[in-house]
Amino acid sequence: MALVGENTVIPLDMQATPFGAGEIMGGQRFVARGPVAPGRYRALRLTINKAAVVRQSEKLFLAVPEPVVELPLPGDFRLEAGMSRSLFLAWDEEASLRNSAFFIPSLAVLAEQFPLLADLAYVSCPEIDTVYLVRTDNNRVCGSLAISGTPTYMAYDADRKRLYVLATKDATIFVVEAATSRIIDRIKIPMSVNPSYFVTNNGKWGYVLDQDGDSLLKIDLVQGTLDRRVRLGDKPRFMLWVPDREQLAISSGLSQAVYLLDPETLATRSTVLTGNGPDGLLVTDNYLFVAESASNTVGIYDVRSGQISKRLNVGFKPRRLVQNDNRIYISNSLDSTISLLAIRQQTVVRDIRVGGMPLEMAVSTRHKWVYVAEQATGRLAVVDQTASRVVQHVELGTKPQHLLVVQ
Incomplete structure (x- = not known):
């Protein structure tokens, strides 16, 4: 060809x-x-x-x-x-x-035909400096966007209709006008060694984890400037914005802890001690769910007291958790499964077989899909939430990193 x-x-x-x-x-x-x-x-x-x-x-x-x-x-x-x-x-x-x-x-x-800003998923592919656009109504790739400097994690501001893409190698946040897929700004991240994760709470502030620098940076996304930087544990891995509690939750792999931070000052409000290798996080019903990757467990903690409620065995090296209704899906990266956890019962009800090295996941609530990034196969697995099985694949031909669904 x-x-x-x-x-x-x-x-x-x-x-x-x-x-x-x-x-x-x-x-x-x-x-x-x-x-x-x-x-x-x-x-x-x-x-x-x-x-x-x-x-x-x-x-x-x-x-x-x-x-x-x-x-x-x-x-x-x-x-x-x-x-x-x-x-x-x-x-x-x-x-x-x-x-x-x-x-x-x-x-x-x-x-390529870029759809309206609904029924759309963004998939970052760092090896080819590309973000793919996927229609969630028919699970087809419909376009692509070039992001130089190794695009990894993304966030979306629904009010301003803007997509933010962290380019790890260039230590830059790309600001994309979602309606036109046009890059409208580039924000350099100062004082960082290896920016590794990114979230935004409201489109005003962006929070960047620097895993190798053991730090957290707060970026003014409107002015494009650094607001503050704090040292944080050993090897921070994952960050979650918890809107109901107005705080940030950050897992630290070597400290075996999750830090709950004030989003304004970045001061630590409380610390939850966890099992081995805390990675992905999820907060629901006043419980903190932690993917404890080194012990092949999910720890369930009372987010108010920090005390453990239960610890569940899952697959090998759990990495990420996503929720839909009364279910939590857990990606087990070393045994190619997704564990399905019932929230109220706090039990694992089944495992779903997917392709190699599942990592990031995202949910389309309208179509009842769970998308799973299979890093070893270069595709997305599409899990039917009703049937709890893979019903389709979206081929990308390269390793997918992060997934973000615009509902």
Whole structure:
């Protein structure tokens, strides 16, 4: 596969890959990607090695009279420096098989279409400096956004309709106008060693964990300035904004503690001592749920007293927790499962098998999906909350990091 310009042909990174119409079934398959020089391009070139049709369980190979196909690109297709664009192939299977002995591909290239700010998920992919946009009504990638400097964690301001993306390598927060997917500001993070996590409480303040610097930074997102910085435990891992209590919760892996902080002064209000390797956090019904990654447990603590209520065994190396209704989903990164926990009963009711190295998760409440970032497979698993099983995958072709759903 290659992109054809006016005086150039640029191959895209793709191995010979079979695509079956029955496997796609109204969904998507990832095909190829590659770095492309700025300029104007006119066509996408495909090479079809062979084609076959299955009839009565027998595979019949078809002749391919024109193995090299050039498909015109939509509109005046241009790429600029620092831009990421997605293209989509539409395949009319029936039209391609009108002659029973030949495969004459009926294909068209479609442009990306950014949906309205609902039914939308953002997926950061740090290895390719890209944030993908995924429609949550049909679980299809619909576009992409270039974020340089290793995009990792994201936050969304629903009032201002702005997406904030932490670029870890460049120590920068990108501010994106969500309606247009246009970058409108870049905020440099000063005095940081390795900014590793980011949240915002109201779009006014951003909070950045610096894991290697053992510190927390408070950033004025409107002025783009550092408000204050505090030292915090050993190797802070995860941060959660708790709106009901107006405080920040931060897990410290080596200190075996969760710190509850004042969001204005960053002073520690209280400390909850936990099991080994506290990582992901969730607060609901006055209980703090902690993914204790080194002991393969979830600790449940009374958030007011800091005392433990219960400790549950889950899978190997639990990392993250997300809630929907009376359920908490826990990603177990080393055994490729999601543990399902009933909140009121404080019991694990089942495990859901997913792909390799599940990490971040996000919930679409409208469509009753739980999205799971499978870091080892380069895709998202789509878990049906009613059936408690994986019903679909969203292929990305690269490691997904963070997920954020705009309801």
